[in-house]
Amino acid sequence: MAKITKKKKIHPPQTQRRPGREEKMTPRPISKRPDKALKLQNKVALITGGDSGIGKAVAVLFAQEGADIALAYLNEHEDGRKTKEMVEETGRQCLLIDADISKEANCKRVVKATVKKYGRIDILVNNAAVQYEQKSITGISKDQLLKTFSVNIFSMFWITQHALPSMKKGSVIINTSSVTAYRGSAHLIDYASTKGAIVAFTRSLAANLVGKGIRVNGVAPGPIWTPLITSSFSAGRVAKHGSDVPMERSGEPAEVAPSFLFLASQDSSYMTGQFLHPNGGEILNT
Secondary structure, three states, rough: OOOOOOOOOHHHHHHOOOOOOOOHHOOOOOOOOOOOOOOOOOOOOEEEOOOOOOHHHHHHHHHHOEEEEEEOOOOOHHHHHHHHHHEEEEEEEEEEEEOOOHHHHHHHHHHHHHHHOOOOOOOEEEOOOOOOOOOHHHHHOOHHHHHHHHHHHHHHHHHHHHHHOOOOOOOOOEEEEEOOOHHHOOOOHHHHHHHHHHHHHHHHHHHHHHHHHEEEEEEEEOOOOHHHOOOOOOHHHHHHOOOOOOOOOOOOOHHHHHHHHHHOOHHHOOOOOEEEEEOOOOOOOO
């Protein structure tokens, strides 16, 4: 017979007549957080794919809220320098690390450089991704398949593995998935597959790390106006990007970044293993 485990008592036994009164509760519910001018004051955030798009918007917003930033990117040096300038305009520090994170050795190097600069990692944002449009699964080559998985999901495993020793209780991991994880994509089969894997990875890692006091959540954006779009699709498709969602437009990176800030800050202290969906109104029933 299976052993029945009794639930731990976390409050003193008590009862009241309906509808109940807060003043008679022990302890009383907390209705106001301690006042803090900046949500991420003196935190250290490592963001992959941070040179442009969503990663750039997240880096700038995190800096505005008091965090020092490390940005990992491939080779878009001009975009990286501009993002660094925007971060430093807030008075915070920014470390640029160019690296092909489809290789584990480079993931290790990214983490090592961040820890060497700042001494720790408080917030890890696994955001970098690639996508290649193909009309048929038969058009997806072995090289494309491995590249998509290596950048989009394998790197999350590798960077997280190397970063965890430098993260402590209260640290946060945020993974970027996509609306395609939930509804699929006929022309981005391998990309959507990695994004579905990221959902499972996030939920599994959250369960694994909850005992260490490290929260793991994710953001699953819809059609966002980023360089990934203009470098992935035909001019005609780019012109219509986002027109099929209820809001009938693409979202801006600055409209997505607040979801990351919420998950990075204590505002989301009672959330782990969850996803936010800034997607222009598409209902996913997740």
